[in-house]
Amino acid sequence: MDGLREKQAWRLNGFLGILIIAILLAGAVFSILEQRFVIGGILIVLAITLASGITLVQPNQSVVVMFLGKYMGTIRQEGIALTIPFTVRRTISLRVRNFNSNRLKVNDVNGNPIEIAAVIVFKVVDAAKAVFDVDQYEKFVEIQSETAIRTVATKYPYDSYENNDLSxxxxxxxxxxxxxxELQERLKVAGVEVIEARLTHLAYSTEIAQAMLQRQQASAIIAARKQIVDGAVGMAEDAIQRLEKEGIVDLDEERKVAMINNLLVSIVSDNGAQPVINTGSLYQ
Structure with missing residues (x-):
């Protein structure tokens, strides 16, 4: 359901309206002095009626005009304006605003409790929707923002070491x-445009932070070890192929296995390899 759509309210240049009111008041005074009280009274009533339609619109604001419970339109032009008399007018800010969410405690896709918060940059683009389609659009933005943050946070893990997995x-x-x-879809009903949404806080919940830090470190070590092993295997393979290609040594299968074992141990080891030099036997 689209609801109301913003339309332009009837308006007249405010300075021209003030001039008309001044002329009516001058005519009323003149009529009273001439003892034409009926005409003077009518002119006063007309002046008061028009004066009730004078409104002031600040820059980057809009005024929603309502008459007897009916939406008459919106005034966006800044300055003084004369609109429909005896109307109820509500001012809506069109300025860009920020909403900083609270730190929300949710579970990620793996069920781990995390704390997450975000900043939402938004502005009202349809004042009629903001006033009539939702109740207190500022509160609506806050609640829907936090709901959207929770929804998105539950779709992904906090962290992942797989290159093809989002986290x-x-x-x-x-x-x-x-x-x-997600936010734009939720807030369009309120006539609000979301300009930017950015995470400002992301951490494991305090009760599991230490345990998850250890798990994170272990996962990082495993990932690093895997990369080192992959590199070591490639280096050993290249070394043997080069030795055989250039004819430096002729290795049988047993010596190839021993050489690969020594290369892998020296590359993968945390500590630097200590070479052992074979100088031969005393009894040959």
């Missing part, structure tokens, strides 16, 4: 973009 910590830009799309 909250490793893919902040992609997660922020998805949060923006």
């Amino acid at each position: 909250l910590r490793g893919n902040a830009d992609e997660v922020s973009q998805e949060l923006l799309v």
Whole structure:
């Protein structure tokens, strides 16, 4: 359901309206002095009626005009304006604003409790929707923002060491973009445009922070070891192929295995390898 759409309210240049009111008041005074009290009274009533329609619109604000419970339109032009008399007018800010969410405690896709927060940059683009389609659009933005943050946070793990897996910590830009799309879908009913959505806080919950830090360190060590082993195997393979290609040595299968074992141990070891020099036997 689209609801109301913003339309332009009837307006007249405010300075021209003030001039008309002044002329009516001058005519009323003149009529009273001439003892034409009925005409003077009518002119006073007309002046008061028009004066009730004088409104002031600040820059980057809009005024929603309502008459007897009916939406008459919106005034966006800044300055003094004369609009429909005896109307109820509500001012809506069109300025860009920030909303900093609270630190929310949610579970990621793996069920780990995390703390997450975001900043939402938004502005009202349809004042009629902001006033009539939702109740207190500022509060609506806050609640829907926190709901969207929770929804997006539960789709991804906090961290991942697989290159093809998205994570909250490793893919902040992609997660922020998805949060923006999710928010825009939720807030369009309120006539609000989301300009930017960005994560400002992301951490494991305090009760599991220490345990998850140890797990994170262990995962990092395993990932690093895997990369080192892959590199070591490639280096050993290249070394043997080069030795055989250049004819430096002729290795049988047993010596190849021993050489590969020595190379892997020296490359993968945390400590520097200590070479042992074979100088031959005393009894030959």
